[in-house]
Amino acid sequence: MFTLLDVSTLLTIFFITIIISVLSGIIFLNKRIPVAYVRIHICLLTLPPFVALVGLIGASKNITVGLWYSDILAWLMSCFVLMIGLIIQRYCVRYLSSDKKYRKYFMLFTCTTSFVAMAWLSDDMRLMVVCWGFTLVGLALLMSLKKAWKVTRVATVVTGKLFFLGWFALFVAVLWLGIATGEWRFHAIFTETNLNQIDAWSKFGINLLIVLAVMIPAAQWPFQRWLIESVAAPTPVSAIMHAGIVNAGGIMLTRFSPIFNGDLATLVLLFFASISVVIGSGISLVHVDYKRLLVGSTIGQMGFMLIQCVLGAYIPAIIHLILHGLFKATLFLRSGSAVRHFSVPSRANERMSYLWILAGRGLALAIGLGFWLSAPEQGYRLVSGLILAWSLSVSWTQLVAFGEGRFGRIMGLIILIVVGAVYYIVHHFFSHALHMIAFDSAQPPMFAVVIVALLLLFGSLMSTWIARHRSSVAFSIIYMWIVRLGDAKMETVERHPNYLKSYISKGGH
Incomplete structure (x- = not known):
């Protein structure tokens, strides 16, 4: 050492x-x-x-x-x-x-990533706010480099306004916290003596500002518009947004966890994050544009990451944002070669497939229940058990139940086991490494855990019902509502980038 x-x-x-x-x-x-x-x-x-x-x-x-x-x-x-x-x-x-x-792209990429790295290394809250502000400025400038295109100009304005609002909320929260405690260092502020100096209303106000500061860069409803319209930016810019910027909320909440845990503001964040999970998942299911599909996925994933923070599961939230960043950056950098192939499963052996589905759901339920009962005193284990059971059930259905013949099912089962083992190893490694993080890990109130569990169950039942009633009026209303939410404004949509005409006429390529 x-x-x-x-x-x-x-x-x-x-x-x-x-x-x-x-x-x-x-x-x-x-x-x-x-x-x-x-x-x-x-x-x-x-x-x-x-x-x-x-x-x-x-x-x-x-x-x-x-x-x-x-x-x-x-x-x-x-x-x-x-x-x-x-x-x-x-x-x-x-x-x-x-x-x-x-x-200019290389210079701005370098400055943006350098400032965000310094923000997380800083112990002084004021320095963190300044570095985070320069990070957001760098990201907005990256989007503005194609200013000859009207679409990116409008998207940059929308993004810049929302980024400023989020940064200003963080600035006021830090200023308020520093004045209330007389300290500006993270390690000095969050002591019992200093936290006791903050009255309940000041604590609630500071936390609401922090909630606003993390919701905007995470593109949570109703601030998801900037991320939807940012699809006009070049693919590398989108990749850095989704991999290194939108997931900053989890880190901020981890740093401010001693004052954030147990406050009423957590319920406000829980409400908006839950809605964002539903909206993001819906956008990723109904839209056919590849980048917009990834945007919807990011909105939903970041919503769930913030729910993890609300439940006090900061280590799972950090693991989530790292794995999501790697995964989403890979998908964006491969977006140019993305080709979707649609295939309809054979109905020749529908009865056998249904039996395999039932077997998978039973196995998933048993594993999820066992995961929860292994440490029932930890509230987040209930939510983790539900997610584990749902993920295993879906994976089993796709890889095993609808596998082509005996060989296909065997290969699907092997893939499922290998992926599960790799995830367990990675999760165990990060959990062991991150146990040294110094933050308040108080257990969340049980009613918050129950609310999240009920939301997950309700969402699963609703998606099942909608999938089986596609000709209903309710399905049409929900479908069109989600399509509208995932669409950009008319000002940021153009059938053809007309600025390229003059660019090509001048000898551009």
């Missing part, structure tokens, strides 16, 4: 590598620098995530060094965001090679 001096040295090296990568991006803006320099820039970008990985593995944790704080969450998220940024910029080397703003 590193000593305090070594942690200070490691942080110094880390920020030196950040400065080098940012300067490299600025140098690349000079048109006299050959385009081939981008390869050197990519090599320099490997330094910050490597140093962050060293800090994650070997640095002493829960240590304050100046304005910075060394703990497992800070190093993990810094390493994760910088690695995602490196992968996306490597992808952009060829993908954006014909773009007029080619050089």
Whole structure:
């Protein structure tokens, strides 16, 4: 393990590598620098995530060094965001090679990921707010690079306004909290003495502002519009949004968990996050545009991540946002080659398939029930058991029940076992690593757990009913309502990017 001096040295090296990568991006803006320099820039970008990985593995944790704080969450998220940024910029080397703003993308990607990494490493709330603000500015500028296209101009304005609202809410919450406690450091604020200085109404007001600050970047209803309209942005920009920015709410709530846990504001967040899960899931089911389908999925997944935080399950929420970020970045970077193949399962052996479905549901119910009863005193285990049972039931139906013949079912079962084993190993690894996070892990009130469980059961029953009554009036109303929610405004929709006409006429490609 590193000593305090070594942690200070490691942080110094880390920020030196950040400065080098940012300067490299600025140098690349000079048109006299050959385009081939981008390869050197990519090599320099490997330094910050490597140093962050060293800090994650070997640095002493829960240590304050100046304005910075060394703990497992800070190093993990810094390493994760910088690695995602490196992968996306490597992808952009060829993908954006014909773009007029080619050089600016690399500079803005580098600055955006660098600021968000510093935000999670900061121990001073004021510094965190400043770094998070520059992150949102960088993301808005990335969307605005195609300003010749009216669609992206309008989408950038909408996104910028909502980002400012979310950032301002966080700014006021931090200012209020700092004035109430007389402290600005995370490790000093959340002591019993300082928390007792905050009266109930101030605590409720601060938490409402934090809720607003996390809902907007997470694209939760009714603020999901910016993410829906951002599909006009280039694919790499969408990838960095969904992989490293929208999931910031889970990290913020983890940092502010000592004041957030048990407050009435958690019920407000639970209400909006639950609606967002339903809306996001619906959008991902009814829309055919690939990027919009992914947007709906992200809205739903981020809603569930915030529900995890409401229930006090911060470690599962962190694991969720990391795995979701990796998964969603992969899907966006592969979106250009995405081809959907629709096939209707054979009805020749429908009775046998139905028996396999019943067997899978019984097995899923038994495993979910066993998972809950293994630690019934933990409220979140009930919700986890329901999700585990539902996921296993759906996977069994797709991979085993509708498998083609005996060989297909055997292969589906093998895939299910392998995926389950890999998930268990990854989940166990992260749970073991993140147990050192210093936050209040008080159990959520039982009625909140029951509400979430009932919402999940209600949503499952509703989806089953709707699937079996597709010719009903109710189905048509719900379908059109979800389609409307997932559609962008008319100002951000264009059949053909007309700006390309003048661009091509001038010799562009």
